[in-house]
Amino acid sequence: MNSKSLVRLSNIIGITSILLLVYWVFIFISITVFGFKVFRENLTESFYLSIVGILALMFGALIINIMFNLTRIAENHNQNVNQESKKTSKKLGLIFILSFPLIFVLLFGGDYLSSHKKEKMLVASAKSIIEDNAAKSNQLAAYSFDKKWIRNTASILKIYSKTDTNFPNVSVIVADTLDQSKVFLGFNQYFHENNTTALDKKDYIQEASKEERDYLSKVFYNNSTEIRFNANDGKYQLFYPYSKNGKKIVLYFSEYQRYGKIGS
Incomplete structure (x- = not known):
């Protein structure tokens, strides 16, 4: 050359x-x-x-x-x-x-x-988890703000989170009232029982954006069955309504996938 x-x-x-x-x-x-x-x-x-x-x-x-x-x-x-x-x-x-x-x-x-x-894929996974654990899902729907239900819910959610690798985090959202005001409460797989302290609904208020609160209001108060999916910066969120015997809950599945960024 x-x-x-x-x-x-x-x-x-x-x-x-x-x-x-x-x-x-x-x-x-x-x-x-x-x-x-x-x-x-x-x-x-x-x-x-x-x-x-x-x-x-x-x-x-x-x-x-x-x-x-x-x-x-x-x-x-x-x-x-x-x-x-x-x-x-x-x-x-x-x-x-x-x-x-x-x-x-x-x-x-x-x-x-x-x-x-x-x-x-996530909607199919959520549907599979709920249908394969119908009895447990029915127990979640029978909401009652007491230690027995919260303890049982934490145990069930721990099983759900380990059932499918797509959902490492699973929680339950319910509608309730606090001081005559409508609120949404969220419960996860972590429950540290304390016999000396009374339960307080304020400790379980679900943090949510305005769009998410509007969605939850439609589900609980307008009988909507819409499934809400949100993807933002590698974080996936799925709100999945479930009802049994006239009682309704929303199962909240979330997953975070790390995408490379400067400084990550």
């Missing part, structure tokens, strides 16, 4: 490395800022390693250019060739600019498909 071929090869490697670096930084920023769930874990580590690899290619190409004195400019091309080269450069530049919206659309589409697939 002569020096001219090496020069051409080093130019190709250098330009390709720069393009890869720009694209990868754009993809990483898009995923980080908009929370796209395209790559699952260890994204930060992969990003750093990729940057090192791309920079190594760039510096290698630069060294080759320096070794073969690429600072000289060929002036033996005629005007027609230069004009054709300019037209080609404009086309390539336009394609390069238009590629960024395309990449963003692909990332957005991948995120949507990933969330939709996850929703179907």
